[in-house]
Amino acid sequence: MANEINITFLGTSSAPPQLSRKQSAIVVKYKSHTLLFDVGEATQYQMIEQKIKFTKLTIILTHLHSDHTLGIMGLLTTRNFRNIKTPIKIIGPEWTSKFISLLFFAYRFKPDFDIEIIETSGGIVLENKDFLLESFPLSHSDTSFGYKLVTKPKIGRFNxxxxxxxxxxxxxxxxxxxxxxxxxxxxxxxxxxxxLDEVEDNSLKVIITGDTPFDETTVEYAQNADLLIHDATYPSYEEVRAKKYLHSTCTDAANVAKQAKVKRLIMTHISELHKNLEESLRDAKEIFSNCEFAEDGLKVKLKSKV
Ligand SMILES: [Zn+2]
Ligand SMILES: [Zn+2]
Structure with missing residues (x-):
């Protein structure tokens, strides 16, 4: 049976609020796992709308900028209100532990469930029988990480x-x-x-960068990925601004996709500086044709060939 990953974009905006796009949050569902990458301000509303359960979650923070983390306190508080006792994992860069405990201190919040915090400085952050999640450093903030998710290939019959x-x-x-x-x-x-008898490899590989300028590290990690989800904050002609604020233009994202020979590119973290998204898409497609801009609520089903 083909392998399948389901992805829902909850928030696709850059930091300043927009009515049509909420701040960063992406849900990746694989088998019984629900991974939430970043928790922008409106995340729990988007989760309710998209019927994403609050119970079984692993939260992964690409970095600690507020547009990627503002929603975390609300989400955790709601778990208390709803009497959800299942433990939760939070993965993030160095300082995540301190960050969460300072939030709890400020809000006088005491969770009624266990929280495990894993701070990454790059490398494997999670491994189970279904997938491997690895982080790689990016040059956006002091500590920002992109993530590589690879599902484990089907295991052959024991001989x-x-x-x-x-x-x-x-x-x-x-x-x-x-x-x-x-x-x-x-x-x-x-x-x-x-x-074990040999079976055909049905593993899938997804890369989620979070905020980032063009980075060779992403090219290296994203080689032949089934899907690359990449920062595309600015239109192609804003490369000076992109370099200054350590974000990407849509053409930067397309260049990473092309150099990494990925199968598909979805661009997100979209600012209002994209005056004409169709033009931006045309510019990106000139470099890498299988690309699109994410929208809030966009659902993507990734399937393996075998
Ligand atoms: Zn951001
Ligand atoms: Zn940022």
């Missing part, structure tokens, strides 16, 4: 004959290999691929 040939005792070690873990016997590593 008992191969396991016997390799003298792997039945039991715990079999289970580990079946779960995709590397084991060791007499100092020799045995990889799952040694005992």
């Amino acid at each position: 008992v004959e191969k396991a016997s040939e390799l003298n792997i005792p039945r039991g715990e070690l079999w289970k580990k290999l079946q779960n995709g873990k590397v084991i060791e016997i007499n100092g020799k590593a045995i990889h799952p691929s040694d005992v």
Whole structure:
């Protein structure tokens, strides 16, 4: 069965408020996981509108600028009001822990649920049987990170004959290999691929940059991604402003997509300086044709070929 990721854009604006676009927030749903990338001011309203549950959430902050974090206090408070007890994970850059505890102190807020905070300085931030989430540093604020989400490929059938040939005792070690873990016997590593039948790779790769200027690091991490979601704050002719404020123009985003050979580009964090979005889209398409601007409420279904 084809693999599938569902993405909903809750907020697609740059920092200053716009009526038609709310501040940054993107929901990525994969299997039983709901990942919320950034929590702009109106996020919980957008979640209610899009029927995104508050219960099972992992919050990922690309950086701590207010247009990406203003909604977090409201969202957490609502969980208390609704008596939601499921724990929540918050992933963000260095200072996230301090930031959250200062907010709680200022609001005299005490959550009725457990919060686990993971501060990243780059590298793997989450790994489970379904996906791997990795962060990479970007040069937007003191500490900003882009994220690479890669789903784990379907695991092949456990081949008992191969396991016997390799003298792997039945039991715990079999289970580990079946779960995709590397084991060791007499100092020799045995990889799952040694005992599992081959299946076609159905993994999907999504990159979410958050705010960023054009950055070679993104090009490197986004290689062959199924989808790149990239900052496109400014129109193509605002490159001086983009460099000054460490954001991207739509053509910067298209250049990253082209150089990384991604399959599809969606541009977001859109400022009002895009006087004519169609013109901006034309400029971006000249560089990378499979691109579009996000809108609030845009839903994207990513499917693997196999
Ligand atoms: Zn921003
Ligand atoms: Zn920012």
